[in-house]
Amino acid sequence: MEESVKKSGFVCLVGRPNVGKSTLMNTLIGQKIAITSAKPQTTRNKIQTVFTDDRGQVVFLDTPGMHKAKNKLGEYMVRVAYHTLKEADIVLYLVEPEPKIGAGDKKIMESLAGVQTPVFLVINKTDMIKKEEILAVIDSYRKEMEFAEIIPVSAKSGDNTGDLMDTLFSYLKPGPQFFDEDTVTDQPIRQITAELIREQALYALSDEIPHGIAVVIDRMDWGKKLVDIDATIICERDSHKGIIIGKGGAMLKKIGSHARYGIEELCQKQVNLKLWVKVKKNWRESDYLVKNFGYDQNQITE
Secondary structure, three states, rough: OOOOOEEEEEEEEEEOOOHHHHHHHHHHOOOOOOOOOOOOOOOOOOOOEEEOOOOEEEEEEEEEOOOOOOOOHHHHHHHHHHHHHHHHEEEEEEEOOOOOOOOOHHHHHHHHHHOOOOOOEEOOHHOOHHHHHHHHHHHHHHHHHHOOOOEEEOOOOOHHHHHHHHHHHHHHHHHHOOOOOOOOOOOOOOHHHHHHHHHHHHHHHOOOOHHEEEEEEEEEEEEEEEEEEEEEEEEHHHHHHHHHHHHHHHHHHHHHHHHHHHHHHOOOOEEEEEEEEEEOHHHHHHHHHHOOOOOOHHHOOO
């Protein structure tokens, strides 16, 4: 009996900040890898995850939200997002279920018009509107651009995400498996750990602070039963440092205790997490510091 032909390919998720790209990717692979929050520009690097079943393998490329850059970090994020389009066999363009199309989405569609690979319009957050209202959204986007497919989903509830996966496999061509079948991501554990800490800071802190923080893992020692982790939260102002630490260290303790839960799930061991806070003034404007904190322009090849 002949073995069925496996399919494979790279699928890039793009869209404005906070449209739910990371949430959708986590839902599709069935595991949390990319951090999520209600604050825009949560994702800063390209995040690669892997879905494998008996049909084949899909490698998802989650990208930072496409936005108008205001600093060196923003320039890096936008460059990552647009560069990742070149690596994809299929592009998933995520939008919110609003019939009125803003300038940001129109600019993204201008860029997507030159893409040679199929572009799916994925209308996310359908759990927030009535089903009949989706038709107006579809009609608005159809007038702006021709899409290979238009698929409404709810990344949060998982609604219609199975149909999205079926459609992806119908477009992908027979090809090799790029990763072992038990691989979920190629991201180093240290990087995911840093992101899990940053995620909890995003949830806990006031709006003006999260965009100005980074997390650096200083030490990660694996014992037989325990993982010892030292990490530093970098912020831009002395006043922000006080807020992150909180009265009597309460805020820092809150961030650490919430982050520890996710890190223990990731490591499958107990975690001893120690957090510090350092000020690096206006680090997002420094090419050296942006690179030093893991956002390296030179790793993006043309």
